[in-house]
Amino acid sequence: MTLHPMISALRRHKAGVVLIALQIALTLAIVCNAVFIIGQRIERVNRPTGLDENNLFLISQQWVGAPSGDDPASVDKLDSLQQADLAALRALPDVASVTPINSLPLLNSSWNGSVSLQPGKDLRAGNARTTFYFSDEQVLSTLGLHLVAGRAFTAADVQHQAMRDQREPSIVILTKALADKLFPKGDALGKVVYFNGDPAPTTIIGLVERMQVPAVGSWTSSFTWYATLAPTRLNANFSRYAIRAKPGRLDAAMHAVTPTLYATNRMRVLDDDSIKSFAQIRADAYRADVGMAILMGVVCLILLAVTAAGIVGLTSFWVGQRHRQIGVRRALGARKIDILHYFQIENLVIASVGAVIGLLLAIGLNLLLMHRFEMDRLPVAYVLAGIVAVLALGQGAVFVPARRASNVPPVVATRAA
Amino acid sequence: MFAYYLDLALRSLKQNRVLTALMVLAMGLGIGASMTTLTVFHLLSGDPLPGRSGQLFYPQVDPTPTAAPALPGNMNYIDAVNLWQARRADRQAIMVGGNVKTKAAQAGSRPMSLHTLATTADFFPMFGVRFTQGNAWTAADDLAKARVAVISRSASDRLFHGEGGLGQSIRLGQWNFRVIGVIDDWRPTPHFYELDRESYGDGDEVFIPFLTSRDLAELGITGYSLNCYGNTMDDLHLENQPCLWLNFWVELDSPAKAQAYRQFLDNYAREQQALGRYVQAGSPRTALPSVMQWLDQNGVVPSDVSLKSWIALGFLLVCLMNTTGLLLVKFLRRTTEISVRRALGASRQQIFLQCLVEAVIVGMAGGVLGLLLALAGLWGIRHTPADYADLAHLDLPMFAATFAISLVVSLVAGLLPAWRACHIAPALQLKVI
Numbered sequence: 001m002t003l004h005p006m007i008s009a010l011r012r013h014k015a016g017v018v019l020i021a022l023q024i025a026l027t028l029a030i031v032c033n034a035v036f037i038i039g040q041r042i043e044r045v046n047r048p049t050g051l052d053e054n055n056l057f058l059i060s061q062q063w064v065g066a067p068s069g070d071d072p073a074s075v076d077k078l079d080s081l082q083q084a085d086l087a088a089l090r091a092l093p094d095v096a097s098v099t100p101i102n103s104l105p106l107l108n109s110s111w112n113g114s115v116s117l118q119p120g121k122d123l124r125a126g127n128a129r130t131t132f133y134f135s136d137e138q139v140l141s142t143l144g145l146h147l148v149a150g151r152a153f154t155a156a157d158v159q160h161q162a163m164r165d166q167r168e169p170s171i172v173i174l175t176k177a178l179a180d181k182l183f184p185k186g187d188a189l190g191k192v193v194y195f196n197g198d199p200a201p202t203t204i205i206g207l208v209e210r211m212q213v214p215a216v217g218s219w220t221s222s223f224t225w226y227a228t229l230a231p232t233r234l235n236a237n238f239s240r241y242a243i244r245a246k247p248g249r250l251d252a253a254m255h256a257v258t259p260t261l262y263a264t265n266r267m268r269v270l271d272d273d274s275i276k277s278f279a280q281i282r283a284d285a286y287r288a289d290v291g292m293a294i295l296m297g298v299v300c301l302i303l304l305a306v307t308a309a310g311i312v313g314l315t316s317f318w319v320g321q322r323h324r325q326i327g328v329r330r331a332l333g334a335r336k337i338d339i340l341h342y343f344q345i346e347n348l349v350i351a352s353v354g355a356v357i358g359l360l361l362a363i364g365l366n367l368l369l370m371h372r373f374e375m376d377r378l379p380v381a382y383v384l385a386g387i388v389a390v391l392a393l394g395q396g397a398v399f400v401p402a403r404r405a406s407n408v409p410p411v412v413a414t415r416a417a
Numbered sequence: 418m419f420a421y422y423l424d425l426a427l428r429s430l431k432q433n434r435v436l437t438a439l440m441v442l443a444m445g446l447g448i449g450a451s452m453t454t455l456t457v458f459h460l461l462s463g464d465p466l467p468g469r470s471g472q473l474f475y476p477q478v479d480p481t482p483t484a485a486p487a488l489p490g491n492m493n494y495i496d497a498v499n500l501w502q503a504r505r506a507d508r509q510a511i512m513v514g515g516n517v518k519t520k521a522a523q524a525g526s527r528p529m530s531l532h533t534l535a536t537t538a539d540f541f542p543m544f545g546v547r548f549t550q551g552n553a554w555t556a557a558d559d560l561a562k563a564r565v566a567v568i569s570r571s572a573s574d575r576l577f578h579g580e581g582g583l584g585q586s587i588r589l590g591q592w593n594f595r596v597i598g599v600i601d602d603w604r605p606t607p608h609f610y611e612l613d614r615e616s617y618g619d620g621d622e623v624f625i626p627f628l629t630s631r632d633l634a635e636l637g638i639t640g641y642s643l644n645c646y647g648n649t650m651d652d653l654h655l656e657n658q659p660c661l662w663l664n665f666w667v668e669l670d671s672p673a674k675a676q677a678y679r680q681f682l683d684n685y686a687r688e689q690q691a692l693g694r695y696v697q698a699g700s701p702r703t704a705l706p707s708v709m710q711w712l713d714q715n716g717v718v719p720s721d722v723s724l725k726s727w728i729a730l731g732f733l734l735v736c737l738m739n740t741t742g743l744l745l746v747k748f749l750r751r752t753t754e755i756s757v758r759r760a761l762g763a764s765r766q767q768i769f770l771q772c773l774v775e776a777v778i779v780g781m782a783g784g785v786l787g788l789l790l791a792l793a794g795l796w797g798i799r800h801t802p803a804d805y806a807d808l809a810h811l812d813l814p815m816f817a818a819t820f821a822i823s824l825v826v827s828l829v830a831g832l833l834p835a836w837r838a839c840h841i842a843p844a845l846q847l848k849v850i
Binding site for chain 2: 015016019020022023026027029030033034037064164284287288291292295296299302303306307309310313314316317320321365369372373374
């Protein structure tokens, strides 16, 4: 079949052809970018935090009437309250291990600072930004972090200090990512670093494979994997405990902690939000991303449906309009399949033109989004997949009207239009 | 004549129900999606204090040693107090917030954590805050570090169970404050004067004099974002620390005064350079954005929201093209009918109008469907955890805008098909009949 008659036929329907082609182009541009956004959000949501997230939960609680000062007596009193809680929680039958900690990955509450290779460098001039996790000797086992070099904290390493106390820890465990950033040769273990412009040195005693910072906002993108673990119990009038339940005993452990804590000390505030499983923390942190992905998905589906409906509508009209010509072609010997192919190829031609325009639009839209919304460059694979999708969509949509056209009997040619 | 067109249009629409339903559905989806996102965008990018925001400005100076590309978003204590005491603007106020454990002073009442704002006397008249009972404190109270408080109506309901609370005492941390005023609940959207908390969060609930809050530093009212540019010794007593943590707003009633204030800020910065407090060399960096400029500068509208608006507009465009295509089909199918009308004396203009009426009917039906979809969409947004979720309601202007958009979209969609329809040559078609 030659394309020439088809093209001259299309010339007589310029408006319709242009409309379908543009619609396909715009659909392609939007769908490519939307699917790309979905992919990025899913990738973000699925990245591992470095923790063993099963059987893990967190308690955030406050003491009522606890001392608020920074004097040694107040700090010791707060620490004894915390130690009492830890002992009670560790004695529970469903609990595998417990660690006090100031925050967890994905929990939008963080303590950030800088780390430098020289003493006294002020905050901005540090070599890297980092987030601090203050915890004790059970932190690795409780969170399920993998130690890849050096040693873990021991009970003798653990200090305690007031929340507002500015002293830096004398030893730390870093994430491998942070250690590699500071010591690109990979010899971080045993080296000395300085935190937050402090003149006192801190020794690196261990490296963990991976641990995410608490916040998930885009402002943390420069230091997402740069975490520092310090062997310090922070003393304030509130505390957080990360708890690993024994396998399969998460619910039981979560139910057991409230009465246990109240039995230890009545004077505290514990409410519905105080006890959260890590799965809940993860869901809360990424709810907006998941929502965006679902919304984009719905938009894509509706858009494709609307475009398909448009193609069906216009093609049906053309079939109706050319009813008589189809009869003539059939009377002159064209087979049903020829008529079917005619409409299918016609649609392919229009959709291809639309796809080419759509390709340019998709790249343009991506550039606009990159400029305005910190998007990444759209990979070519997405555009190619999009082109295949809109061509398939066009073929799917054209099939029903084209089949109807192929069923026009040759006898129509003999009748008046 | 119009009634006749209406009748014709309705008949024609009834004739091909599937096509009509398709058009209405496409229009409805496009309008529903764009109205949902545009309503959110409109709410989030709105003017927090209509009529007043043009006279409010946020002075910016830069005491930091390294010149970051953007001027600091907060002030340190010394600059804020200097500018406040200079009193060069019509009104000026320092403000800084924090969550403070608060309870009614009588024994046995329940403590709660309330958003507390430490500010100065001009805050209330400058932002036009309405009192339901009592008054604001005075400039003299500021300097006397008086232990007085103004509370919001919802805070008074929670603390005093609906009995107002004027003249009573509330306990912030371990100190008693006398309630001297109750304000109507006040929630400027965005929460422009303190963006470090949620941009769209609830209003503040307790207001106390700024200098009093410094006197009682253990209250811990040090803002929601403490940004230090040097080494600090103490993060409660921030008066002499190299930290940016305060907000400072001024009211300047005329452009001339705003110009004069810019000059004053420049001179102030030069003076500080001369005193050696500002260590950056060169001409001083200052700025005086207005409320809307300040919001814009801070990129207050969440980027996901504007991204969704763009996507929804693209979606509307596709629906518009779709409707155009389907209308074209519809009108050209009726060439015979149109030819007969033309032959019987209808002018081109009349055919054109008739077609447009039909397009507008489709548009209006799509608008109604879109409105319902937008209401459903906004209901969905109210059930998301975003801090602006509870604001997502369709207000009157957006309600009107829905129909304006449907009208415009349907007219645009109908234009080309109607044009084509009215140029059908009657003779050619009649011969075929």
